[in-house]
Amino acid sequence: MDPLAPAHPTWVMLLIAAVAVAVLLVLIAKVKLHAFISLVLVSAVTAVVAGIPVADVPAAMLAGFSTTLGSVALLVAFGVMLGRLLEVTGGAQVLADTLIGAFGEKRAPLALGVAALIFGFPIFFDAGLVVFLPIIFAVARRFGGSILIYALPTAGAFAAMHAVVPPHPGPVAAATELGGDIGLTLLIGVPVAVLAWIPGAYLVGTRLGARYNPEPPNVFATGETDDVLESGATPPPFATVVLLLALPLVLIGLNTVASTLVAAGTVSEDATWASALILIGQTPIALLITVLVAIFVLAPGRFPIGRASDIVDKALGPICAIILITGAGGMFGGVLRISGIGEALSTSLSGLGMSLIVQAFLIATLLRVAQGSATVALTTTAGLISAQVAAAGLGNFDIALLVFAIAAGATVLSHVNDSGFWLVSRFFGMDVITTLKTWTVLETTLGLSVFVIASALWIIVP
Secondary structure, rough: OOOOOOOOOHHHHHHHHHHHHHHHHHHHHOOOOOOHHHHHHHHHHHHOOOOOOOOHHHHHHHHHHHHHHHHHHHHHHHHHHHHHHHHHHHHHHHHHHHHHHHHOOOHHHHHHHHHHHHOOOOOOOHHHHHHHHHHHHHHHHHOOOHHHHHHHHHHHHHHHHHHHOOOOOHHHHHHHHOOOHHOOOOHHHHHHHHHHHHHHHHHHHHHHHOOOOOOOOOOOOOOOOHHHHHOOOOOOOOHHHHHHHHHHHHHHHHHHHHHHHHHHHOOOOOHHHHHHHHHHOHHHHHHHHHHHHHHHOOOOOOHHHHHHHHHHHHHHHHHHHHHHHHHHHHHHHHHHHHHHHHHHHHHOOOOOOOHHHHHHHHHHHHHHHOOOOHHHHHHHHHHHHHHHHHOOOOOOHHHHHHHHHHHHHHOOOOOOHHHHHHHHHHHHOOOHHHHHHHHHHHHHHHHHHHHHHHHHHHHHOO
16 A cells, blocks of 8 residues: 555654554553554554544555565564474574584674674575574573573674665665665675674673563473484484575575576576576575475484474464564554655655765654654665765765665664564563663664764765
């Protein structure tokens, strides 16, 4: 459903959004109403108050819900299936032990974060986080303490790569809209993302994690393997575990390569091999293939193939609430977008009369806060400043810095209208207030770190 023209002046639309967020927080944190019910209720009321025609309110609500659910449900389901298989067979513990042996106990969060930076190059934030869940849980169980010490730096690494580095959709769309070079944006984006992650996600994440200790859901339960594994079963080798985790990375990477060649005209759109690579590299298909491979690779000597469904069934139950709440978060953000809040902001911010890189950051930040979606904030901001960029005659290097500034603004202040907020909140057992104090803070420091680096390069490099 396309965004509507704003029904009220900009300040009224922003006031409606602010009140909706405040009411949502009160319902969940104070009244203790279930997050799913609260999100659906506030979404419906906000849609009516914001001026969406009553007959269109159900469609507006379902648009955001179905879009988010369609992208999240398959990823989460297949991801926890893979994680459960690795957990039950001991593969997750093998990987955790090997990482800790190489980096040491004190550097366990660093080891997980570096691994996530590498895996996060081609794989989206939510898919990468789901695949890494069993490793995070295994490391946390071994050393005790808060799971957030390990989870926040890891999630921050995936967030940094997803926001800044092509081939992720946000930076690709922004660079294309501004007329920049995607290859150069990628080459500069990798070190920018890594340098921003160190203070913005790793250092902040470990300190926040030590301060809060939530009780995560029992997705990867222990003590339930005796009735599944065969007598004398041994854990899979380290190489097997790494190959299973790398398989979706490779498949998604092949999709990226094939899609890039087709878009550049190097390969015909009708090429069968390119179409096949694009298909198997779609994230849900890549994870499906990986789960099937994991079953057949891990089963011999450990469990009968027929028992695989019993293993994954125990992982699917706890994630139903996670999927529904994440979808409802997408519903709330979708209602805010369709109501025209983004358009109202765009109209009022298009001529701020300040430095282009600061303007790009501020517009993306306000759009991010107002409607939740980082990708929408990225693409909308790029469209708003594209005329100014063209008139200024900026080179590809400066355009890449503008993309990073926009990505920084689209990263900060993740809150209740962002589906990713709910994904992190539910996976690691945090209530809304704790998530605001941890994940929202981390996303903000990460975005600010990216902006500081981009701004410094903007000033220093002629």
